[in-house]
Amino acid sequence: MTDTSTPRLRSRAWFDNPDNIDMTALYLERYLNFGLSLEELRSGKPIIGIAQTGSDLSPCNRHHLVLAERIREGIREAGGIALEFPVHPIQETGKRPTAGLDRNLAYLGLVEALYGYPIDGVVLTTGCDKTTPACLMAAATVNIPAIALSVGPMLNGWHKGEWTGSGTIVWKGRQMLAAGEIDDAGFIKLVASSAPSTGYCNTMGTATTMNSLAEALGMMLPGSAAIPAPYRDRQEVAYLTGKRIVEMVAEDLKPSDILTLDAFHNAIVVNSAIGGSTNAPIHLAAIARHIGVELPLKDWETKGHKVPLLVNLQPAGEYLGEDYYRAGGVPAVVAQLMGQGLIREQAMTVNGQTMGENCRDATIEDERVIRRFDQPLREEAGFLVLSGNLFDAAIMKTSVIDEAFRTRYLSNPDDPNAFEGPVVVFDGPEDYHHRIDDPALGITPETLLFMRGAGPIGYPGAAEVVNMRPPAYLITEGIGALPCVGDGRQSGTSGSPSILNASPEAAANGGLALLRTGDRVRVDLNKGTVDVLIAAEELADRRSALEAAGGYAYPASQTPWQEIQRSIVGQMDSGAILEGSEKYQRIAQT
Ligand code: FES
Ligand code: MG
Numbered sequence: 001m002t003d004t005s006t007p008r009l010r011s012r013a014w015f016d017n018p019d020n021i022d023m024t025a026l027y028l029e030r031y032l033n034f035g036l037s038l039e040e041l042r043s044g045k046p047i048i049g050i051a052q053t054g055s056d057l058s059p060c061n062r063h064h065l066v067l068a069e070r071i072r073e074g075i076r077e078a079g080g081i082a083l084e085f086p087v088h089p090i091q092e093t094g095k096r097p098t099a100g101l102d103r104n105l106a107y108l109g110l111v112e113a114l115y116g117y118p119i120d121g122v123v124l125t126t127g128c129d130k131t132t133p134a135c136l137m138a139a140a141t142v143n144i145p146a147i148a149l150s151v152g153p154m155l156n157g158w159h160k161g162e163w164t165g166s167g168t169i170v171w172k173g174r175q176m177l178a179a180g181e182i183d184d185a186g187f188i189k190l191v192a193s194s195a196p197s198t199g200y201c202n203t204m205g206t207a208t209t210m211n212s213l214a215e216a217l218g219m220m221l222p223g224s225a226a227i228p229a230p231y232r233d234r235q236e237v238a239y240l241t242g243k244r245i246v247e248m249v250a251e252d253l254k255p256s257d258i259l260t261l262d263a264f265h266n267a268i269v270v271n272s273a274i275g276g277s278t279n280a281p282i283h284l285a286a287i288a289r290h291i292g293v294e295l296p297l298k299d300w301e302t303k304g305h306k307v308p309l310l311v312n313l314q315p316a317g318e319y320l321g322e323d324y325y326r327a328g329g330v331p332a333v334v335a336q337l338m339g340q341g342l343i344r345e346q347a348m349t350v351n352g353q354t355m356g357e358n359c360r361d362a363t364i365e366d367e368r369v370i371r372r373f374d375q376p377l378r379e380e381a382g383f384l385v386l387s388g389n390l391f392d393a394a395i396m397k398t399s400v401i402d403e404a405f406r407t408r409y410l411s412n413p414d415d416p417n418a419f420e421g422p423v424v425v426f427d428g429p430e431d432y433h434h435r436i437d438d439p440a441l442g443i444t445p446e447t448l449l450f451m452r453g454a455g456p457i458g459y460p461g462a463a464e465v466v467n468m469r470p471p472a473y474l475i476t477e478g479i480g481a482l483p484c485v486g487d488g489r490q491s492g493t494s495g496s497p498s499i500l501n502a503s504p505e506a507a508a509n510g511g512l513a514l515l516r517t518g519d520r521v522r523v524d525l526n527k528g529t530v531d532v533l534i535a536a537e538e539l540a541d542r543r544s545a546l547e548a549a550g551g552y553a554y555p556a557s558q559t560p561w562q563e564i565q566r567s568i569v570g571q572m573d574s575g576a577i578l579e580g581s582e583k584y585q586r587i588a589q590t
Helices: 018-034 064-077 100-116 131-142 168-178 184-192 206-216 232-251 261-274 280-291 299-304 321-326 329-338 355-359 403-409 429-435 472-476 536-548 560-568
Strands: 047-052 081-086 121-126 146-150 157-159 162-164 383-386 393-397 418-427 448-452 484-486 499-503 520-524 529-532
Touching (some): 047 064, 047 100, 047 232, 064 081, 064 121, 064 232, 100 131, 100 560, 121 131, 121 206, 121 232, 131 206, 131 280, 146 206, 146 232, 168 184, 168 472, 206 261, 206 280, 206 329, 261 280, 261 299, 261 329, 329 355, 418 429, 448 520
Parallel strands (some): 047 121, 121 146, 418 448, 448 484
Antiparallel strands (some): 157 162, 393 499, 418 520, 520 529
């Protein structure tokens, strides 16, 4: 018996297909195997996937194993049938050589699961950095009704009466270790204190960023991104998310109705206001390409640079995840931006209402943590997009430029917002770690540190290594940071104002491959340029020599997937997706 009150469900092609009764019998027989009744499977109820990203290998998302019970109850309460299945595990800090390698692999696996099985709608269990974009990219490609549920951040970390935030404390701790202020055991204890509970990084790292942006894109229930993992509200919103996806299937509300250009522009503006991660432009570009929206990298500067920093979370500010939630989370930030006309209010969201309807009345509950628009932590806090003779595009997160950096590098009265100096070039993170403290490199406060061989091809997936600490002897002299430039990424928890995600990377024979230690490089933030100060003929000679040598050398692949991904991955300025995969769009409708 088929329910005719809702649109025909794609799962009916498996379980209720009179034209192919043989296959219907086969499908039914095996899905009955885990306890569903024939009556349930043939009742016309929508089948809802729970794309499970949590596992013992993915501790940041592991709490989703608990939340899935509440998602199921919501799905059943609303008249759906839940089928939970695993997503390829991604754990940001534990995966060798990089978790960047796994985003596109999880994407591929999830596309196959959503397309190839009888699923009418899906709950995407998001959390640790790349789990969120991987899930949204797949939902965009398949285009069945989809809703994201964040696992939420850990509780705040504490050590000796002070907040310790995920990742950010590592960058601070490694300086203290280099300066001899703590020993190895003290370093481990300090870092462990930042992780007091289940959940993802409690700073404004890539996890909090990408979940905030999933909500800003309209793909998550309003107000839900920031709820800490252990809070009871997190259980409640898991239940509500399960209920809502069943309604979305009945309404046929799909990612293509939500992930519009308006939605992406909202996410860019929100990213500036929250002090979001430098990984966000890569992931949003990838999601946009899979849904077929044009989102040039330059939009991050034109739409986002002038937006002020409103959220006072580490690394750009002081507070942590619990405070962000209590202060009002994403809706409070959106409401401030809406008051200035910076939000496309008509953008549709998963609850069937627009962004404007959802956030219009949201208030700030703690102005120490979320500032009013007229009292920002910093003006013009978005990204700059830079280019020059070393690369076509790179970004710089201006919200983390601190006073010391501004004074030393950007305050020359004759040449404001520009600096130049000799460079020291490292080929990958191992080279950096071996040599950084070697006095023979002659690193001084004027030196610019360059990291190359760390992009999507060179260090497969792109390593988070551009934020390089200065040599220990400079740290003890009070120089905590040098300008860093590179073709890798850096952690969203890093407070370094690096110039990073440079595209094309050295391993794609971009201009960085031509750079040599001792060259001088000029950075001009007024003009948006980074240039090596050598003659064009010399650069051309170096390029000929590079080509004669067979191109920039990088380490061999260690696994089959590294080799496959390296052969087809694009550069970070266009999302580092598997080139060619974007032609598969809205495939559930084909
Ligand atoms: Fe998983 Fe930060 S390492 S969220
Ligand atoms: Mg990261």
